[in-house]
Amino acid sequence: MENVGFIGLGIMGRPMARNLLKAGYPLVVYDLNPAPVAELVAAGAAAGTSCADVAARADVIITMLPNSPDVRQAVLGPGGVLEGAAPGAVVVDMSSIAPLASREIATVLAERDVAMLDAPVSGGEPKAIEGTLAIMVGGPEPVFERVKGILSHMGASVTRVGEIGSGNVAKLANQIIVGLNIAAVGEAMVLATKAGVDPAKVFQAIRGGLAGSTVLEAKMPLVLARNFKPGFRIELHVKDLANAVETAASLGVPSPLSAEVLRIMRVLQQSGHAREDHGGLVQYYEQLADVQVKAH
Numbered sequence: 120m121e122n123v124g125f126i127g128l129g130i131m132g133r134p135m136a137r138n139l140l141k142a143g144y145p146l147v148v149y150d151l152n153p154a155p156v157a158e159l160v161a162a163g164a165a166a167g168t169s170c171a172d173v174a175a176r177a178d179v180i181i182t183m184l185p186n187s188p189d190v191r192q193a194v195l196g197p198g199g200v201l202e203g204a205a206p207g208a209v210v211v212d213m214s215s216i217a218p219l220a221s222r223e224i225a226t227v228l229a230e231r232d233v234a235m236l237d238a239p240v241s242g243g244e245p246k247a248i249e250g251t252l253a254i255m256v257g258g259p260e261p262v263f264e265r266v267k268g269i270l271s272h273m274g275a276s277v278t279r280v281g282e283i284g285s286g287n288v289a290k291l292a293n294q295i296i297v298g299l300n301i302a303a304v305g306e307a308m309v310l311a312t313k314a315g316v317d318p319a320k321v322f323q324a325i326r327g328g329l330a331g332s333t334v335l336e337a338k339m340p341l342v343l344a345r346n347f348k349p350g351f352r353i354e355l356h357v358k359d360l361a362n363a364v365e366t367a368a369s370l371g372v373p374s375p376l377s378a379e380v381l382r383i384m385r386v387l388q389q390s391g392h393a394r395e396d397h398g399g400l401v402q403y404y405e406q407l408a409d410v411q412v413k414a415h
């Protein structure tokens with residue numbers, strides 16, 4: 120069994136690392152925040168003292184960090200993975216970052232004979248806990264084959280999409296679809312509520328039809344319960360949609376709907392909702408319509 124390093128023990132990384140421990144992998148972990156490191160050590164992991172230290176003690180180094188600058192810092196910065204990784208090691212970045220950043224980081228690692236995959240995930244905290252994430256991978260096929268077994272303990276599906284950066288392209292597509300769905304649910308349910316109709320009944324009436332979706336099933340009960348505890352924070356979805364709009368612009372692809380939902384999420388981010396779940400987007404419509412979506 121390969122020695123695995125895990126850097127970034129936040130909402131997602133903590134349960135993902137736990138699942139690797141459960142599967143029996145020798146695990147060394149690190150986070151800037153000591154609390155989740157202590158938690159994982161209590162569960163059987165070894166504590167790393169820096170990203171470089173984790174890399175020196177592992178064959179496969181997984182990162183689960185917020186955005187491109189964080190991954191650059193942890194991998195290429197001072198005390199980073201590159202300083203500790205031995206030739207032949209593999210970095211698997213499971214963060215959702217800009218595809219171009221994945222390619223650039225992989226190029227620098229390759230100069231030291233360290234391979235890299237981008238392997239972002241979908242499914243959120245519940246599926247991270249269950250080990251049933253959807254994992255979308257970019258990078259060389261032989262490297263994918265080497266680490267697929269490790270990834271399978273964190274995901275129900277592990278799909279190689281193409282070369283490095285492709286995993287994050289798939290993730291941008293995922294985030295566009297999820298973000299626009301959340302906005303559609305918010306817009307529709309505020310309309311129903313303002314029209315005097317019970318949104319819980321509307322949910323029951325439409326969930327089995329064409330408007331039914333994973334987003335509707337996951338987020339509508341939380342909206343009705345006024346539960347916006349993250350989950351997936353609005354500030355992270357802002358990051359993903361900004362990456363989507365930027366990538367679309369660089370390719371000459373129109374992205375008007377993503378741009379509008381990004382604008383709505385930024386309004387919420389700047390008005391005290393940044394750390395709420397993205398299901399809280401409904402509050403933008405509620406504030407303007409002066410109504411609250413809840414069961415009658």
Ligand code: NAD
Pocket residue numbers: 126127128129130131132149150151152170183184185186189192193213214215216240241242243244350351352355
């Ligand atoms: P988080 O903010 O909860 O966790 C990030 C962790 O990284 C924190 O514990 C932070 O201390 C640590 N960190 C930051 N910089 C570091 C560094 N240089 N060295 C070591 N540790 C560092 O975020 P999260 O919700 O776990 O999300 C992580 C990634 O997964 C993001 O890219 C996010 O978009 C993606 N994602 C999240 C969800 C979700 O539902 N939360 C779902 C799918 C994908």
